[in-house]
Amino acid sequence: MMPGMNPKQMKKLMDQMGIKSTEMDAKRVVIEREGESIVIEPAQVVAVEMQGVRTFQISGTERTEQALSEDDVKMVAEQADVDENAAREALKKADGDIAQAIMELKK
Numbered sequence: 001m002m003p004g005m006n007p008k009q010m011k012k013l014m015d016q017m018g019i020k021s022t023e024m025d026a027k028r029v030v031i032e033r034e035g036e037s038i039v040i041e042p043a044q045v046v047a048v049e050m051q052g053v054r055t056f057q058i059s060g061t062e063r064t065e066q067a068l069s070e071d072d073v074k075m076v077a078e079q080a081d082v083d084e085n086a087a088r089e090a091l092k093k094a095d096g097d098i099a100q101a102i103m104e105l106k107k
Contacts, residue, residue: 017050018050018051019048019049019050020048020049020050021046021047021048021049022046022047022049023044023045023046023047024045024046024047024056026043026044026045027041027042027043028040028041028042028043029041029043029045029058029060032067033067034067035066035067036064036065036066036067037064037065037066037067038062038063038064038065039062039063039064039065040058040059040060040061040062041060041061041063042060042061043058043059043060044058044059044060045057045058065092066092066095066096068088068091068092068096072091072096072098073087073088073091074087075098076090076091076098076101076102076105079102080101080102080105080106082105086105087101087105090102090104090105
């Protein structure tokens with residue numbers, strides 16, 4: 001938002017420039033990266049379309065989660081004789097350390 005310009009003026013200017021802005025109903029946004037995920041929750045998302053290109057503006061509270069491979073989850077589940085949900089939770093608590101997750105589940 002430009003200082004000193006009210007929202008109606010901004011919308012009118014954006015319409016004149018062919019810029020469309022739409023607020024999206026989003027609760028959570030996840031950006032998956034190699035080895036980790038960035039989770040933004042609660043999320044506020046605005047889609048902006050200009051000259052045929054759609055971009056997204058995201059704001060909210062950010063946290064980082066370690067990405068767990070499905071192979072790791074399956075291995076922990078098999079070794080500890082638990083279901084995959086329990087294995088996934090144990091891996092999260094162990095920061096992805098497979099051996100530690102298995103030991104915790106076998107206690």
